[in-house]
Amino acid sequence: MDDGPDSISRLYNSRNIQVWIRFLEKRYPDVSIGRILDYAGMKSYEVNDDGHWFTQSQIDRFYEKTVQLTRNLTIAREAGRFATAVETKSMIRRYMLGFLGPQQAYAMLDRSSALITRSSTFKVRKIDSNSVEIVVTPLPGVMEKPYQCENRTGIIESIALAFTHHLPKIDHRECIFRGDKSCRYLIRWEANSLVPLRMLRNSFAAAAILLGAGSLPLLSFSNWLIFSLSLLSSNLLLSFLAKNRENHHMMKTLDELRQSTEELALQTRINYNNTTVSHEVGEAISKYTNIDEVLSNVAQIFEKLLNYDRGVIMLSNEDGSRLEFRAGFGYSREHLALLKDTMFHLDKKGSRGVFVLSYRERRSFLVNDLNEIEKDLSARSLAFARSTGTRSFICCPIVCEEESLGILAVDNVQSKQPLLSSDLNMLRGIASVIGMSIKNxxxxxxxxxxxxxxxxxxxxxxxARDNLTAGHSEKVTEYALGISRELGLSKDFQEMIRIAALLHDYGKIGVPDSILKKQGELSPVEYAEIKTHAAKTHAILSQIAFDGIYTQVPKIASSHHERLDGKGYPNGLKGNEIPLGARIIAVADFYDAITSQRHYRQPMLADDALELLMREADHHLDRRVIIAFFLYLQKNDLVQHVPDFIERLA
Structure with a gap:
């Protein structure tokens, strides 16, 4: 296949090939369309997609194989004449017949031609009511072939033929294949059959009046009356026939206009729907930073707005050895379990499944019939596809910065609507957005x-400064998170609590080891020094540029020694003046402190610790937080007899 510029540029709309295929099916039913498409490198779904465009090389190969199989060297012009035939049901026919006559249809060629070709420009000049001049100029770099000029001539002929039912006369004065810069066509057609009929009716009416008036002196009154009634009847019949033909033509034109309008409305809805999907996917991605939340929302949007039976998003695991299911919609429990359990190996060279190939080669697939790619799949991949009931599907790689991250796939099981290149293009765009989101x-x-x-x-x-307090911050954090979950607090709040709990004692970095590790009780001066760690925690953490909900960390971390009765430190806060996060850490810190070994005392037994917590409720610690802590201990079987304490505390 030609690898030059013309083969790379997509110049010819799929509607051209649709006309050729309908022509071949009508005139050459024994010719294999599949062989022609395979030779041309065209897929059936591409041909059926009005938004798909083919290269010069593909069009050339299509024509080459068509001539070979039909043995008809003039087939290009014949196929062109078929463009507006009733059997084509083509866009070209509906578009052209939306006009009142050839003159208007030819006048719009400069615009309508853009719907089927990007290879050349059309200029149309009216000569008189039954003739026009059309000049076709190839764009720079385009290398058309002589058969395309013949096909174009046939299309030009078909326009007048659709209205007049007679071929127009074409004077092809200049041709690029005779060394001219453009192809120049002078087209002249017969008047519409309605015009002669109207003229006959009008002429007959005038003649009838003259004959009626002239015959009056020559005939008896009774004979003259019969003669006049005969003329009148004939004139009425001609008028009826003319009107009937006009109405028929008008209804036909209106029907073509209706079909064109319906197709335009359908395409508008599809474009609007695709735009809506892209917008909502962008919105969903912008709201979440967690990958699973992003993918779950994308799957929900696909299910709600797109006409696919099922969809799946799979990402590579951490070491890039396999694809893993991350989100999907439309699958039965059985098929969903199969998707999750099937190993899509990326590290095995022999793997030839569509998902794996799409990921490895960063290549998209659009298949409307699984049998089309049967020979390209491994037995295992084919068995998997058939076990899930897949018939037609699209698979796009999720790529960001030249790195494959996963795949996005949709398929139809029940729907008979074919998947098109426009679907593929939309999904590619969405996959790239998903890729950027995953990367971010x-x-x-x-x-x-x-x-x-x-x-x-x-x-x-x-x-670590003291082996007896090693692990204290992590233990307090574990308890604080357990309490937060029992209170039903948000994940963001829990994450903020986790940071605050881990750093709640960070101010102790400014307290001497001689005090922190002292055996026995502290003196009042030493205890006062220990208490400064709360204020120091706030001073140190305030220098960190916390953002969002994390801005609460310095205050919460430094307030875990405040008491509900206002007798705590460092600020003597009371009741609800103490942040909820600080009240949570206070309970967690208090329990771990009294149940752990310290230089100045032995750890307290669990039941005794719970009893002490109960006594501290309402004046020191928050009762609601204590109950939540007890529920956490109970759910995790960390302490026995918890239900008794909960009942007493409640």
């Missing part, structure tokens, strides 16, 4: 993980 989400997740690891290191560095 992973970048955000990576930074969050870095942030979390830094926070964890900071917390561990404080706990």
């Amino acid at each position: 989400a992973r970048l955000i997740e990576s930074r969050e993980e870095q942030f979390k690891s830094i926070i964890k290191v900071l917390a561990t560095s404080i706990d």
Whole structure:
């Protein structure tokens, strides 16, 4: 196949091939359309898609194989004349017959030609009521072939033929294949059959009047009356025939206009729907940074707005060895389980499944009949496709910055509507947006993980100063998150609590080891120094540029020693003045502190610790938070007899 510029540029709309195929089916029913399409490198779904365009090389090969199989060297012009035939039901016929006559149809060629070709420009000049001049000029770089000039001549002939039922006379004065810069056609056609009929009716009416008036002196009154009634009847019959033909022509024109309008309305709805989908996908992606939330919302939008029976999004795992199911819609439980359990190996060279090939080669697939690609699939892949009931499908790679991230696939099981290139193009666009979103989400997740690891290191560095407090911050964080879940707090709030809990004692970095590790009770001065860690925590954490909900971290982390009765520190806050997050960490910190080994005392037994927590309710600690903590302990079987304490506390 030619790899020059003309083969790369897509110049000819699929509607051209649709006309050729209908022509061949009508005149050459024994010719294999499939062989012609295979030779030309065309797919049936591309031909059926009004939005698809073919290259010069593909058109040339289509013509070459058609001539070979039909053995008809003049077939190009014959196929052109078929463009407006009733059997074609083509856009060209409906568009042209929407006009009142050839003159108007030819006058619109400069615009209508753009619907079927990008290879040349059409200029139309009216000469008189029954003739026009058309000049066709190839665009720079386009290398048309002589058969295309013949096909174009046939199409020009078909326009007048559709209206007059007679071939027009064409004077092809200039031709690019005779060394001219353009193809110039002078077209002259016979008047519409309605015109002679009207003229006959009008002439007959005038003649009848003259004959009637002239015969009056020559005939008896009774004979003259019979003669006049005969003339009148004939005139009425001619008038009826003329009117009937006019009405028939008008109804036919209106029907063509209606069909064109309906097709335009359908395409408008499709374009609007595709735009809506792209917009909603963009909206969904902008609202979420979690990959699973993004993909789940995209799947819901697809199911709601697009006419596909099923859809699936699969991403590669961390080591890139296989594809994993991440979101989907329309699948039965059985097929969904099969999708999740099937191993789509990316690390096996012999894997030839469509999902794997699409991912590896960053190539899209559109198949309207699974049998078309049967020979290209492994037995395992074919068995999988058939087990899920797949008939037709589209599969697009999800790519960002030349890196494959996964695949997006949709298919039809029950719907008989063919999948088109316009579907493929839309899904490619959406897949690229999904790819960018996944890349951004992973970048955000990576930074969050870095942030979390830094926070964890900071917390561990404080706990590590004393082997007895090692792991304290992580334990408090675990309890605080458990309480938050029991209270039904949002994931964002829980994440903020996690950071605050990990750093709640960070101010102790400014307290000397001689006090932190002292054996026995602290002196009043030493205890006062210990208490400064809360204010120091706030001072240190306030220097971090926390954003969004995390701006609460410094205040919450530094307020876990505040008391409901206002006797806490560092600010003596009371009741609801104490942030909820600080009240949660306070319970978690209090419980871990009294149940852990310290330099100055032994750990308290669990039942005794719960009893002490109950006594601290309402004046020191928040009763609601304590109950939530007890529920957390109960659900996780961390302490026995919890239900008794919950009942007493409630």
